[in-house]
Amino acid sequence: MSEIIFQIDGRVVVASQGMTVLEAAQKAGISIPTLCHHEKLEPYGGCRFCTVEAEVRGWTKLVASCLYPVEKDLVVRTRSQKVDRIRKMILELLLSHAPDAFELQDLAKEYGADKDRFEKEPSFCIHCGLCVRYCAEVKKKNAIGFIDRGTRREISFIPEIASKECWDCKECFPLCPTEALQAAFVLTKALAFSLY
Amino acid sequence: MDKDRVDQIIDKHECEASSLIQILLEIQSENHWLPKEALERVAERLQVPLTRILHIATFYTAFSLVPKGQHEIHICQGTACHVRGARRVLDTVQDLTGIKPGETDLDLKFSLETVNCLGCCALGPVMEIDGKTHGNMAPAMIADVLKKL
Numbered sequence: 300m301s302e303i304i305f306q307i308d309g310r311v312v313v314a315s316q317g318m319t320v321l322e323a324a325q326k327a328g329i330s331i332p333t334l335c336h337h338e339k340l341e342p343y344g345g346c347r348f349c350t351v352e353a354e355v356r357g358w359t360k361l362v363a364s365c366l367y368p369v370e371k372d373l374v375v376r377t378r379s380q381k382v383d384r385i386r387k388m389i390l391e392l393l394l395s396h397a398p399d400a401f402e403l404q405d406l407a408k409e410y411g412a413d414k415d416r417f418e419k420e421p422s423f424c425i426h427c428g429l430c431v432r433y434c435a436e437v438k439k440k441n442a443i444g445f446i447d448r449g450t451r452r453e454i455s456f457i458p459e460i461a462s463k464e465c466w467d468c469k470e471c472f473p474l475c476p477t478e479a480l481q482a483a484f485v486l487t488k489a490l491a492f493s494l495y
Numbered sequence: 496m497d498k499d500r501v502d503q504i505i506d507k508h509e510c511e512a513s514s515l516i517q518i519l520l521e522i523q524s525e526n527h528w529l530p531k532e533a534l535e536r537v538a539e540r541l542q543v544p545l546t547r548i549l550h551i552a553t554f555y556t557a558f559s560l561v562p563k564g565q566h567e568i569h570i571c572q573g574t575a576c577h578v579r580g581a582r583r584v585l586d587t588v589q590d591l592t593g594i595k596p597g598e599t600d601l602d603l604k605f606s607l608e609t610v611n612c613l614g615c616c617a618l619g620p621v622m623e624i625d626g627k628t629h630g631n632m633a634p635a636m637i638a639d640v641l642k643k644l
Contacts (some may be wrong), residue, residue: 376580428603442546444544444546444549444550445550446553460545
């Protein structure tokens with residue numbers, strides 16, 4: 300495979316064709332914060348928290364590093380005023396949904412995000428899709444999925460499948476950044492498990 | 496809706512997972528809603544996870560996971576219809592049928608929905624029943640239209 304040489308934060312990084320900027324950065328020991336990324340899963344690009352500045356032939360654009368493929372002479376900046384501002388805004392918006400999530404609170408400290416900037420709308424789920432994708436891609440059980448759309452979108456277990464498969468697995472539980480998943484499971488268990 | 500009819504529809508689309516939405520639309524238009532058994536059958540035959548089917552079935556408002564009435568009433572609430580009194584048309588239909596938007600009456604006769612624009616603003620206020628457009632509706636005319644169904 301051909302090697303691609305490019306720059307991240309002023310450091311020269313070597314990556315192979317087809318890698319994403321995030322993968323290349325992780326390999327080189329440069330950290331880019333993520334929320335919806337998981338090494339066992341396909342890139343999703345849902346949270347946009349890994350947004351970085353990518354400069355190609357003098358043009359700078361903002362891209363999600365977990366999806367953006369590396370290319371020759373790319374110049375990536377993982378922390379700039381603009382990137383930090385975007386991450387701060389994403390955090391503030393997510394914190395209005397999940398104000399008590401530890402992972403978000405830690406990041407909020409780093410980026411100076413104010414968790415009370417927006418009115419609380421406690422849906423708890425931040426739609427990172429980790430549970431849904433882990434169940435589908437790694438476990439291939441499809442016990443949990445998204446339902447509805449837009450502001451009403453939420454995760455939902457399918458009780459028939461969940462009541463059989465979830466007891467011995469629960470591998471998605473530690474993935475959830477907000478514990479909304481555990482709540483959804485308890486709710487499904489109480490409401491529907493006895494039916495199947 | 497019986498299982499054989501669902502199977503027929505699936506066979507018509509050659510059991511292709513890419514025809515999922517077409518299959519669901521066909522079941523929806525024949526049956527007026529998507530029963531759980533039908534969705535499970537589709538999932539089994541097409542080898543598509545039920546979670547994905549539910550994601551699609553809850554995404555599009557064309558699909559319904561609860562029984563719908565025999566007649567589907569759509570009342571336009573778009574800007575043109577709104578200024579020409581769509582609100583009063585909606586209120587009258589609500590009074591006559593006893594249901595609110597998004598609901599179905601107990602005899603499964605009517606389902607009521609509001610729509611944002613039906614695309615024939617010159618006819619406003621517009622009401623659509625089972626795909627047939629009724630334009631220039633006045634509240635006094637509605638009882639007649641509903642009785643004729």
